[in-house]
Amino acid sequence: MTTPPVSIYDLLKTLVRRERALVLIRTLAEAALLCCGVVCVVVTLAYFDIARATALGAVAVLSLGSFAYWARRSLRAWAQSGRVTRQAALAEAVNPAFRGRLVLLAERSAEGRPGESEALLALAERRAAALAADLSPKEVHPPSFWRSAVWRAAIALMAVGVFQLAAPYSLQSAFARLSGSQAGAEERIAALDPDRVVLGDIVLEYRYPAYLNIDTMRIENSTGDISAPPGTRVQIWARTAESFSSARLVVSNAEGTVRTDVLIQEGRNLSSSLEVVDAGSWKIVFPTEAGERFSAEHVIALDPDLAPEVLVEAPADRLEVAFDQPLPVQWTARDDYGVVRVEAALAGSACTDAGGCDETAAGRFVLREPLDPTRQLSGAGGFTPSDLGMLPGDEGSIVIAAYDNDAVSGAKAGLSRRLQVLVLGPRGQQTRRARMIRQLRDRLLIVLADFLVEPWPVRDGNQGLARWSGTVAERMEPIEALAESYWDGFTPDTFEGTAVVEVQRTTTALLGFVIEVGKASDGGEPSRQDQATLDTLRDEVVVALEQAVLSLARVLRLQALNKVAQLTRSAAERADELAEQDASAAAARAQLDRLQRQLRQLANAVKDLGTGEMSAFIERRTKDGLALSQEVRRALAEGRVDDADVLSDRLARELGQMAQSVEDMQAAAEQEANELMQQAQDLGQALAELEEEERALAEETADLRERFGKGTSDWADQWQELIRQATALNTRMASASERVAADPRRTGGEKNRIADVVDGTMGLLDAVNARNVVTGIERAMGLERRLGGLATVLETYAMARRARGEGMVEGDVALRGDARTSIEDVRRIRRTLQSLDDDAQNLPAEALTAAQALSRQQEALRERGEGLAEEAKKIAPEFPMGAPGLEEGLNAALEEMTRAVQGLESARLVEGETAERAAADRLADARRAIERAMRDAQQMAQMSQEGAGQEQGSEEQPRGKREGPEMHAEMMEIPAPEEFQTPEAYRKALLEGMEGAVPKEFEALKRRYYEELVLQ
């Protein structure tokens, strides 16, 4: 279907209409813009208070000029738009394919020219019409023609609107001023109040109260309004237009009016002062014969001295602390003018938000009382519940109160939010810790269970992994929450802290790797290698969880066992007493009551022992004891006193037997634990000795190397160069491997090959780093083969692609070049290694003999190490939390020792020495591992004993500071300046302290110390 030919003339008329419409719109927009401009001029002239005549002239000139220009421009555009030849030319410009036909037809629209062929014109018209069918008037006259004008007008109108809303005076008033219908403000005031005295050149000088410690402030050309804190004296100077002989300053406020004399100089210069007491106003009264005249009234505003603001940070809103334990709070007190004292107080009736804490009340402890008031003070802890007079078992809320230095209206107090504090005695602490351990075990157990039963590996590739990592993070949340709620509980120096830290460490590693895998595989499936790593990391999390749960459960069980033992013993003693008493006596019944209570407690305690054989035995005996005691009670109730006596005897004997059994078992467990600790101690000692001897041997090897070897620096340089080369090789191939892995056109064969090569470069780098000549040569040879294989594979696949017409993979040439270069590098490394080996072989016979002697010594040490490794293997699993790192350290040490033996045997002294030092380091690792295991075991033993102490019925007694083992980390405190007799003494002590070296962990504290000094 063809489009009917468009009449060229219709098109041209359409274009005329469209252009005229656009011209009209633009003209109107420009008119609006012009009006806005006039308004702006009027307003500006009014703002600058230009004389009316001048203003009128300026407005007239500008308005008329602009209007004339606009009118001319608009009329001209209108006229032009009506020309069809113009429209034709514009259309030709849009579509050059008209090739002048349109202009020709437009020109011929009126009439043809003589001699022109009608047919040719018709042909031109048809062709032009065919082209015109595709021409849109919008293309010829785009809307942009009017758009900018309309935008400008709109913005101008909006500006005028905004001005109307925000300006200090209205547009109407501006026009009114121009037209002369309205006068200025002052003229108006004068017209309203003819007695008003105008004050000019007002100067105010503020003299603040001394306690504020603020310099005097002078304000020239003031409005007269005063804003100052109470107690501020303000000196006022002003001038009047007229002369006066006397005047008085009148200050008014809620309390009334105060009049003060004003000093007048030269009739017009006034001077007076006032003290800011309250909000109000001031003015000056001029007595005249005709009566009093007044100045304008000026505001007096109070600049209030607010109460201090105190912020407190604490791990929780409710804290459980020992009565002598520093509270874990950090406080900051700020005041607008100065804090004079900060104290901790029991927030009882003695403390109110308005009045602070009653100084006479008990339960206050001054935290800071600086020598000079300070706008901000901060501190951490610094007080214990006992400082506030709290005793174990007490619970109350405490606040930190700060007092400002307001000497005018009296010191105001600012109170922090309240913190609830429960004071624990030794028993309370133990109970709390036991509760914490139980909760931790239970939560870890749930996490472990979730790991054990979840489907693995995760489905849906990396998306699934991402979801799973979110689930794992959620799983860990209860643990984090618990760690927060027991703010002092999970420190790394406790075994439970160690357990939590290990769980967190492994989980973080796992989740971190999941993120990395997600990035690397870009939403696809994780690679097999990544999946294997994921499996390993997840297994590590599970092992850490298992270990943590087991160790915590073991402590709870030991506690339960101690509790059971004590209850059993106690019940047996009570049963003995019962058996010795006259069964008919009332005391016997009371004794029986107590015994039964204890037996019921025992039955509950046994449940914590678990479901094993031992608990089954004790449980059964406890049940029997309860049944027997019930029989005794029944016999007494029925008056069968003799039966009761017999049964009591039997009960005593049964419980005695049970107590004996439990004690034997406990003794056996204790003996076992002691033996283990002794074995561990011996092993630690043996490891330390072996480490020392290994280091001594390394020194001997170093001496030998220096005596007979090539220059040490030469060797060192050669090794450094080798390491550099191996590193460069590894980096190059790893980078190439990443490129290949990311390239979808590469085949699995290519990817695997290059990954294999990267493994080889890593191995070579390890060997070179370890100064291992033999292994280095072996690995270099292996790597050379792998690189050769890689080059072949790359070549083969490239040929195959060419054969399939697929073209070359991007970067293929460079990759093959890398492979060839790497082969050369590996050969160079191998030659260097070989040369090093040859150097060793060419040592003098004396050196060879000495090296072999050292090798024998090393072999002897290795054999000792093997013995210790066997011992470690036996001991490690016996520790409650195992001895992570012990066996690993020893095995690594043995490997290094073997390498040292081989190196020395072949007189490769550098290799031997390096291996010896590495072996010594690994032995040190093993020693530290066993020391950690012993520490954890001791803590657990102590913990179980503490747990047992809970049931001894000891009364809660305040414990002296530093008495007994501390279960919480002491918070370090900075001595406050006021604790020194003089500021000089404080600064001197501080500076002396600054000069001293401190351990790394106290660097931050030292820095803070110094900052405190600067602040104060």
Add this chain to the structure above:
Amino acid sequence: MKSSYFSKSLCVAALFCAGVSTFAVLRTAVAQESDVVAAQRCLDRADLSCAQRAFSRLDKSTLNSLEGRAIASRLAFYEGEYARAVSEIRAAVEETPEGDRLSRDKSYQQMLAHYETALAVTTDYESTEDPKHAVRFAPGADMILGEEGLEVLVACEREIAPLLGGSPDHKIVVELFPTADAFIDASDDRSPAFDDQGRVIEGTTRWRRAVQTTGVIGLSKWTRLLVTSPRAKPRGYDWKDTLAHEYIHLVVAARSADRVPVWLQEGLAKALESRWKGDSSVKISPHQETLLREALAADDLVTLEEMHPSMALLPTAERAALAFAQVALMVEYAISEGGEGAILKTIDAVRDGADAKLALAEGAGFSEFSAFYEGWLTYVRALELTSGNLSALPTVLDASGDDFAEDPLLAERKDLADFARLGDLLMDADRPLAALVEYTKATPPEEPISPLLAVRLARCHLALDAPAEATRILEESVRLYPEFALTHKLLGDLLSRDGANIRAIAAYRKAHDLNPYDAEIQSALVGLYEAAGKQKLADRHARYGLILAAAGRPLGASAAQN
């Protein structure tokens, strides 16, 4: 002359009379002396009836003598009459003249201390008796053992004694001790213990050390049966077979004048200990089967010489267990070759002074022991011995071990025990699937499931609603470790739930035989017996339930009811 003749005659007559009277006096004295010795000797060869007969011949003056009091005391001790034994020996100690103190006092003092200990241990023991037997037990929950203990003795008398030449005439006394300590105290003869260097170890005795090391729980000594109550073990043990086992020792010792060597004694006891319940097969445990199979393969059987003088002195528990299996199978082989009469023939021949090995061979119809041994080897090699790598159930007394001390695998493998503990914690937290994962980790693939783990795994499967798998695991475990009460109990629970009442009763019965102190088992048996119409048995177990609830005799019940 006449007077002289008369005088002479008178003198002769007087001399004759004096001689006769002196002879009579001397004869009486010698006879009295020989009866004391005879009684001693009878007791030395474990023949209480003989001693009682000799003792009954003693006159009053002899009875009041030191020796008389001593033998009276010893006899009373053998009879289990500790109060009398203590009073007699105390009198002897008090009456010993100053001059004799050095020679006699020491042994009398030892006897006194020993008997006083026995008296103290058993002072308020109760007993269940018939004219021929007495089962004594500590008051309390052990009352549950009296009735069935007596039944075992009667069954032994009926089923086993005829094979051994009959039961002794005297009353057979069984003492069941509630704890290992009580057992040791009552059975300890106070011999000092020595360390490896031959120094005396203070604070213990040889016997105490032996019991603690070997886990001995029963003893036939002083013509009595001394047995540890199943209450001393957390999950009980097969105390009835132990009772029968010790009974056999007593009868064989009495019949053979205590001449049968230990290895043969143990072989006879082991081979015949199940006969009281009508089971004539020789029961060696799967663990023993494993040991025997390995020993046969390695040609490392325990020789009879190694077993002398005591099986308890074998270097390891495994060797001892193997030795017991060997001798039991030898007796079984002898019976299979020579018939049941072979046993009596052997015992009598040994009593009469024959070599035990030869006697056993001849009893079985062989002329040489070597031929008998070769035949036995062939016999044993033909047995179908289990191929599993099983360990023995450890003996744990009086809560002396930890939670897994009774498990043959977990007691030795702390790493696996840790997984089991985690499984327990997960089960307590109601996460059976996770617990199953941990229990599976605790099960090495190359070894059979240990009994404790089997029970735990079965519980997991039950919680996961897989009772069939639970049953399969339990049945396999029962086969491998038949002495584990928990397995029987849980199997009983499962069978009962499935309505297999007869099998459930059998499982519960086995559990009860091992651990009669479980009230749940008693309750289950009551229900099942009632359902099966066996009211008498139901009543019995209901009574046991009451005893357990009251930790002894329920109020209002008299001893007669037992």
